[in-house]
Structures are given as C-alpha cells and as structure tokens.
Amino acid sequence: MKTLYEKLLDAHTVRRIDDDTVLLYVDFHVMNEYTSPQAFAGLHEAGRSVRDPGRHLAIVDHVSPTRAIASLDEVEDAGGRLQIETLAENCARHEIELIDLFDPRQGIEHVVVPDLGLAWPGTTILCGDSHTTTYGAFGALAYGIGTSEIEHILATQTVEHSVLKPMRITLTGAPGAGVTAKDMVMAVIARIGANGAAGHAVEWDGPAVAALGMEGRMTLCNMIVEAGARVAVIAPDGMALAHLGGRPHAPTGDAWDALAAHATTLRTDEGAVFAREVEIDVAAIAPLVTWGTSPDQAAPIFATVPDPRGDADRRALDYMDLVPGMPLHTIQIDRAFIGSCTNARIEDLRAAAQILRGRRVADGVTAICVPGSKAVRAQAEAEGLDAIFREAGFEWRGSGCSMCLAMNDDVAATGERLASSTNRNFEGRQGRGARTHLMSPAMVAAAAVTGHLTDVRKL
Numbered sequence: 001m002k003t004l005y006e007k008l009l010d011a012h013t014v015r016r017i018d019d020d021t022v023l024l025y026v027d028f029h030v031m032n033e034y035t036s037p038q039a040f041a042g043l044h045e046a047g048r049s050v051r052d053p054g055r056h057l058a059i060v061d062h063v064s065p066t067r068a069i070a071s072l073d074e075v076e077d078a079g080g081r082l083q084i085e086t087l088a089e090n091c092a093r094h095e096i097e098l099i100d101l102f103d104p105r106q107g108i109e110h111v112v113v114p115d116l117g118l119a120w121p122g123t124t125i126l127c128g129d130s131h132t133t134t135y136g137a138f139g140a141l142a143y144g145i146g147t148s149e150i151e152h153i154l155a156t157q158t159v160e161h162s163v164l165k166p167m168r169i170t171l172t173g174a175p176g177a178g179v180t181a182k183d184m185v186m187a188v189i190a191r192i193g194a195n196g197a198a199g200h201a202v203e204w205d206g207p208a209v210a211a212l213g214m215e216g217r218m219t220l221c222n223m224i225v226e227a228g229a230r231v232a233v234i235a236p237d238g239m240a241l242a243h244l245g246g247r248p249h250a251p252t253g254d255a256w257d258a259l260a261a262h263a264t265t266l267r268t269d270e271g272a273v274f275a276r277e278v279e280i281d282v283a284a285i286a287p288l289v290t291w292g293t294s295p296d297q298a299a300p301i302f303a304t305v306p307d308p309r310g311d312a313d314r315r316a317l318d319y320m321d322l323v324p325g326m327p328l329h330t331i332q333i334d335r336a337f338i339g340s341c342t343n344a345r346i347e348d349l350r351a352a353a354q355i356l357r358g359r360r361v362a363d364g365v366t367a368i369c370v371p372g373s374k375a376v377r378a379q380a381e382a383e384g385l386d387a388i389f390r391e392a393g394f395e396w397r398g399s400g401c402s403m404c405l406a407m408n409d410d411v412a413a414t415g416e417r418l419a420s421s422t423n424r425n426f427e428g429r430q431g432r433g434a435r436t437h438l439m440s441p442a443m444v445a446a447a448a449v450t451g452h453l454t455d456v457r458k459l
C-alpha cells in the first residue's frame, strides 16, 4: 500500500543512503539565472562537467525586464545583466539549451515548462526554485533545490532526497461563484498555518480538485509551498494527459502510449497511510485576502482585520499599517499586480479580464499585468484580452517574475499597498516597505477598479 509520492520516490531511487535519505535519479532539471551561477562555479572549480546536458533546460525569468528591450545592454540593473550573461556562458560551455530573454518561449520557468510539454507524469523534475512543485499537477515528483544540489545534479544527474511524510489534502464540495483555486489554497494555508505542511509531501485529492482545470491544479501545487510543503502531487488523469499531449516536448507514438499507460498507475493505493490528513469543503470558502506578512494571515474578504493573536500578528499589523476591526473591504490600494507563477496563466488572465471588461482602474491606482510567459501573452492577445486590460487602464507588460519579488525594475515604493495575484506577502517582497495583499487574479482586478479590496462577487 503506497501513496503516490512513495511510488514516485521508489521508481527513482538509485540507492538508499540512510533511514531518512535516498539518492534520486533526476529525469529533468530546470534552472534560472538567479540560482544557477554558483552551482556552475562550483562545478568548474571541481573540474567536473555536465553529465547529461540534454536533461537540463535554462530559462531567464527572475530578473527579466517587462518593458520591451532590443538588446541585453538595455537591462538596467548591472547585477541582473551579469546573471543573464553568466547563464548564457554556462549554457554555451556545457551545451545546455537556454531560453533567453529574446526567445519567443521565454517566461516564468514554472509557466514555460508545462506549456512546452516538459512536465511528464511519473518523472522527477528539479529546479533551484521553491515553486517547482507546480509540475506536481501532472503527477511529476517536482520540487525546489539549493545551489549545492544543482551542482550535484549537473555533475551526476542525481540528488540526495530527504524522505518526506505523505500528507493528503482533500477538497470536497463545489466552489461558489468567485471562488478559485487560489482561494482554495489560501484557505488551506490559513487553516493549517505557514508551517502546516513542513516536512511533508502533499497530495491534493477530492472531487473539487478533479473538477479544476490544469491551471487551477498548478495553482494548488504551486502555492502549497507557502504552508511549508516541499512536494505537491495530484494523480494524473485524462485532463492532465490531454493538456500535455501534442505540446512541443510531449512524447509521441509508442512513447506516448507508454506514458499514458504508466500514468494510470500513478495514484495512491487504497488503504495507503498518510501521516496527516486535512479535509476542506470548498463550498464553505469565500474569496480570501491576506491582511498580514505571512501567507497564512488571510481572511474572507467580508471579514474585518483580526485582533492580533501574538507578537507576529502585532508586527504584521504594524508593518501593514492596519487596525483590528477595520473591514477588509475598506483597505485602499495604490497598485494592482497580476502576474507570477501562481496566477499568470491564460485562465487567470481570462478571469481578470472578465472583471475588467467595460470598467476602469480607479484613480490613483497603478495596475500592471505581467503574463506568465510570452506564449501566454500571445494567446491572450489572440483572444483580445490585452485590449481589455489596456482599455481598463492596466499596463500590458512582457513576461517574467517581475513584481512578484521585485528583482527587476518593477518595484513598489515604500508604504505603497498592493493587491497582488502572487504567492508571498513577506515584508519588502514587492519593494522595501511595500505592503502586499494576496488574492486571486479576479479579486486583484476587482480591487483595481474600485481602488480598495473588494468582494468580486459584489461587482
């Protein structure tokens, strides 16, 4: 009797190192300009080479400018420019495929990888970025790693893995209007806390998960990292295979048939034991917003700013400049940001555009939309969504991480308050002294047009 996580682990274990650690084979490794340079430096220092260059892909995303530029010289930040150049040099030297700024496939790595058909059920996919769990939506064992592990994978195509405890989060019921996958994962995080899944491999299960599209499932697997989960998986079904099939890197012919057959075995055995079980009825969820500086400090939009339950809450309220008892919907915003690997896929942009159609961004609010990838951007443009965003007063930008972590020039100013479709509301995350409220893309759009946090169901 095994859980899906345990099956994926077993299938990739090269050898057991000790009770808690195994050596895993890595089918595919993704890297970015931000966390890979030191790994390559270490590799070079040790005089080692890349064992299997075809099993790696590099993508520029964290420092990408989102305004159109003609050449790398126009990347204003010298540090970012150097990271991009270093990645290109390392990829050229080791014959690793690179998706650079000017590549039509460029975008946030966790948006690009599934869109290219690289997230295969039953494979291990690692990347030096915590939100690599996104690919778990396809039944891949995927998670984020640190620099020394990147180096180890480059050299050996294996990695040491600390075995996790399996945890199941079951979503039952049907969501009400205006309730999205983002609200579901935010509700789970609010319930179990920012460490509630620490040390665990989460499996999302239940009818409400099965009813979501692949984009929504990716949002779940992506953001549960904010509850400390290291791995997130969903048993791949027909929808996962349909999403993958026909994409540029999806298998074809016999290889496809083999993958599809294998996918049907990728599910938790009945009777397998989870170390922790959580169940939530999504019918009881309302659209959520965060009020604090940790993703678990969230409440339904109709609620008030809560009384602090301890020093962390007091500090958060102080940073956020909020007073207990204040209705959340009265909080005024300066900026609206739709972007990130959590919520900048085509469905997210469609949901936001539906709210923005025929409306205008409120006076005094700066609103930007950063599609998750150039492909998503092109798709949105083909559907006329860019016109809706622009006519509403949103800036329609190029793709990348952008104001999700403000490592490029998209930075909020001190004291500015944001409605943001991202996944982290830490102090300074979107600019020093900037105040982030996390919510779904539709809720960001609603806040943008009213100028304050707003229940999207009331528009």
Ligand SMILES: CC(C)[C@H](C(=O)O)[C@@H](O)C(=O)O
Residues within 6 Å of the ligand: 034, 035, 062, 128, 129, 130, 131, 144, 405
């Ligand atoms: C920069 C990178 C290491 C980081 C991560 O691992 O998640 C970033 O993507 C983030 O979202 O904070």
Ligand code: SF4
Residues within 6 Å of the ligand: 062, 108, 110, 129, 131, 339, 340, 341, 342, 400, 401, 404, 405, 422, 423
């Ligand atoms: S979009 Fe945000 S969360 Fe996702 S990889 Fe980039 S910085 Fe990290």
